Amino acid sequence: MTTIYRKSKGLQDVPMHYCPGCSHGIVHKLIAEVMEEMDLIQQAIAICPVGCSVFAGSYFACDAIEAAHGRAPAVATAVKRTHPNQPVFTYQGDGDLASIGAAEIVHAAMRGEHFTTIFINNAIYGMTGGQMAPTTLLGQRATTAPGGRTKEQAGCPMRVAELLSTLEGLVYAERVCVVDIPHLNQAKRAIRKAFEKQMAGEGFTFVEVLAACPTNWGMDPIGANRWLMEHMAEYYPLGVVKEV
Amino acid sequence: MKRAVILSGFGGQGVMSIGKNLVEAGVEEGLEASWVPSYGPEMRGGTANCTVILSDERIGAPLVEAPTEIVVMNRAALDKFEPTVTPGGTVFVNSSIVPDPVSRTDVKAVYVPCDDIANELGNPKVANMVMLGAYIGATKALKRETIESMIQTMFAEKAPQLIPLNLEALARGIACGEGT
Amino acid sequence: MKREIWKGSEAIAEAAIRAGCRGFFGYPITPQNEIPEYMSVRMPAAGGVFVQAESELAAINMVYGAAACGVRAMTSSSSPGVSLKQEGISYMAGAELPGVIVNVMRGGPGLGSIQPAQGDYYQATRGGGNGDYRTVVLAPASLQEAADLMFEAFDIADQYRNPVVVLVDGLIAQMMEPIVWKEHPGRPLPEKTWAADGRRGRAHNNFVTSLFMDAPDCEAHNLALLEKYKAIEANECRWEELMLDDAELVLVAYGTPSRVAQTAVEHLRSQNIKAGVFRPITLWPFPYARLREIAAQPQVKRFMAVEMSTGQMVDDVNLAVAGQKPVAFYGRCGGVIPHVSEIEGAVLAAWKEGL
Structure with a gap:
């Protein structure tokens, strides 16, 4: 019998709780595959956020630590510095990273901490039910901006990869998405590169994934991916933002 | 035996280090000892003071309301602390800086021209060592030999050439204290 | 050593x-x-x-x-x-x-x-x-x-x-x-x-x-x-008892105030007032049981909590003493350290009140 597909060993054999069309499951899989291909599962330590991916530690096969909301980069700083030869990554959403944890991510990047952050930007608070995030687009509806986000009321959305790229400690930042196979493959290459640079001790590495949240966007999965490419990718351009 | 000393003066006059020297020597002689710095806005510049307690029993309160001795290196210190000295206690005045006499009659006054003596010895920095000597000479709270060997240890590595100077400053201070 | x-x-x-x-x-x-x-x-x-x-x-x-x-x-x-x-x-x-x-x-x-x-x-x-x-x-x-x-x-x-x-x-x-x-x-x-x-x-x-x-x-x-x-x-409960054997008045304090209280008690004893200090070392767990035992002793007349606050640990003292004896409080706060004489004065005032 020929194996055509199998689940990555980087994931535990448990069902995930994510909604249909959500990008989290795909990104988990990509990280898991990269860990497996680089033979890092036995060494890696994942730092999970508060948000939809709060259970990521029950999905990844590597060791994992749940962090308080926004504090994953602080937790990861201590983990990596006390275990400098082991791969460490944080997996954070936009509310977690760009809002409540803005200070932690900026300072981890400033210090050039040798861990990788996978930033899931779906322009909304997912788990709490569709509230406005710092990355919510102008005009995009949220339960706390039912008429759509306005510049006057909430300012313009934050381009985190560009913001962090101004810091010397960040050596690699790329923005990717997983809407189709070519983009998914590119996302996996970016995650792998980030891990490689981390293991080479180059500095802080950052992969921003534009992600779909059909449930809170009020769309079907295909429509969500289309909206992501038409609107999010326009404001948040895909590609390498910085590479040293 | 229990002595409670408040040492006060301008920052840089070495009152903190005289206090530390007393604690070091006290510990060397097997006493209990505590040192508390002035704590508050005065921490940064201005008047500095510290409280030293030497005792042959466990030390309770590390701060005192009625010190057995005060060491005043400037005028403000004399004004502030003279009223607090326990009757029969001693006021050590750096008479090079403080022109005023001690007004109380129920305490002993020891006038030490610390800066004049230090200048005579060629190094103004040893003014505090002169005062330490005066304290030892007048109170006999600690042995002269303890302080001398402390000076030897203190400067042995970093500046051995300063040992004779400090010993001389100590001796001049002791003479000043003993003569009272 | x-x-x-x-x-x-x-x-x-x-x-x-x-x-x-x-x-x-x-x-x-x-x-x-x-x-x-x-x-x-x-x-x-x-x-x-x-x-x-x-x-x-x-x-x-x-x-x-x-x-x-x-x-x-x-x-x-x-x-x-x-x-x-x-x-x-x-x-x-x-x-x-x-x-x-x-x-x-x-x-x-x-x-x-x-x-x-x-x-x-x-x-x-x-x-x-x-x-x-x-x-x-x-x-x-x-x-x-x-x-x-x-x-x-x-x-x-x-x-x-x-x-x-x-x-x-x-x-x-x-x-x-x-x-x-x-x-x-x-x-x-x-x-x-x-x-x-x-x-x-x-x-x-x-x-x-x-x-x-x-x-x-x-x-x-x-x-x-x-x-x-x-x-x-x-x-893990820890505490220290100072001069409590015959104490009629028990000062309860931790940290710096316990040291001030110790000196105050030494002064009070020289005036024939039998005071002592109970010093919790673990604040949680608080040594309730021991303090309750002390409160039950017949010679113990009253307690006084001394703190550098407006009265917080005194709640635990009350929980421990459980109404067996009166519990007074003396505190300074905001960064002020109580003087020995203040505690002495507070104790003397409480003493007169109790006798």
Whole structure:
């Protein structure tokens, strides 16, 4: 019998709780595959956020630590510095990273901490039910901006990869998405590169994934991916933002 | 035996280090000892003071309301602390800086021209060592030999050439204290 | 053994390193800056990790991270900074992570003052963070005890997998006293099989978390924590009794006020007033049982709690004494240290009232 597909060993054999069309499951899989291909599962330590991916530690096969909301980069700083030869990554959403944890991510990047952050930007608070995030687009509806986000009321959305790229400690930042196979493959290459640079001790590495949240966007999965490419990718351009 | 000393003066006059020297020597002689710095806005510049307690029993309160001795290196210190000295206690005045006499009659006054003596010895920095000597000479709270060997240890590595100077400053201070 | 003269903050830091602490994460705040300053040099030399964090929030979460992967770690701060750390302390308690938090208390609330105070007693003993949890609270009154208790703090934290707070007032941190570096053989401690430090062949992954989505699971977790807290209450209570054998009046105080009370009692005894000092060393668990026994003794007439606050520990004294004898209170606050004469005066006033 020929194996055509199998689940990555980087994931535990448990069902995930994510909604249909959500990008989290795909990104988990990509990280898991990269860990497996680089033979890092036995060494890696994942730092999970508060948000939809709060259970990521029950999905990844590597060791994992749940962090308080926004504090994953602080937790990861201590983990990596006390275990400098082991791969460490944080997996954070936009509310977690760009809002409540803005200070932690900026300072981890400033210090050039040798861990990788996978930033899931779906322009909304997912788990709490569709509230406005710092990355919510102008005009995009949220339960706390039912008429759509306005510049006057909430300012313009934050381009985190560009913001962090101004810091010397960040050596690699790329923005990717997983809407189709070519983009998914590119996302996996970016995650792998980030891990490689981390293991080479180059500095802080950052992969921003534009992600779909059909449930809170009020769309079907295909429509969500289309909206992501038409609107999010326009404001948040895909590609390498910085590479040293 | 229990002595409670408040040492006060301008920052840089070495009152903190005289206090530390007393604690070091006290510990060397097997006493209990505590040192508390002035704590508050005065921490940064201005008047500095510290409280030293030497005792042959466990030390309770590390701060005192009625010190057995005060060491005043400037005028403000004399004004502030003279009223607090326990009757029969001693006021050590750096008479090079403080022109005023001690007004109380129920305490002993020891006038030490610390800066004049230090200048005579060629190094103004040893003014505090002169005062330490005066304290030892007048109170006999600690042995002269303890302080001398402390000076030897203190400067042995970093500046051995300063040992004779400090010993001389100590001796001049002791003479000043003993003569009272 | 040789007595060495140390400054409080530095003795606390050095003791932590000698106790095997290999992660220090802090943020500047007066009056405890000598701790991170000392650690910035000494910790790397000891092979550990020092990070000046971007905030107290980040610092406690770094402690959380280091603890989660099995490293002995600590942070230090002063009152307003410790308020910010409460989130992380609650998460550590929830995730059952060991760690030590030193709070060098200053006046409050808000920015308050930078002088020594004890206004954080409630916060430390009742838990300033969310949820049903406890932190062990150790309150040294001398530098020797501060140094010794740092070893205990890390051992207790590791044994029970729970954060331990070392609560001192600013005076203890700023003063100098002689201390002896004793041998601390320590206690037998469980292996950290739960640590998320990489599987390295382990059959399963370790996931350190404080999240329990289902209420019955969360309740079971809380009840398991409760059992642990009961064990701590049974095993870890510490206190000191000074001149209590024949005491008719019992002063209860911790930290600096306990020292002032000691001197006041010496003065009172010279006036034929039989006073003594009961000094809790663990503020949680509070030595209720012993204090209750003392309250039951017929010669004991009354109690007086002395604090550098408007009256917080006095609540625990009342819980212990349970109405058997009257409990009075004397306190100074906002950074003011009570004088010996004030305590003497308060005791004499209470004494006259009671006789």
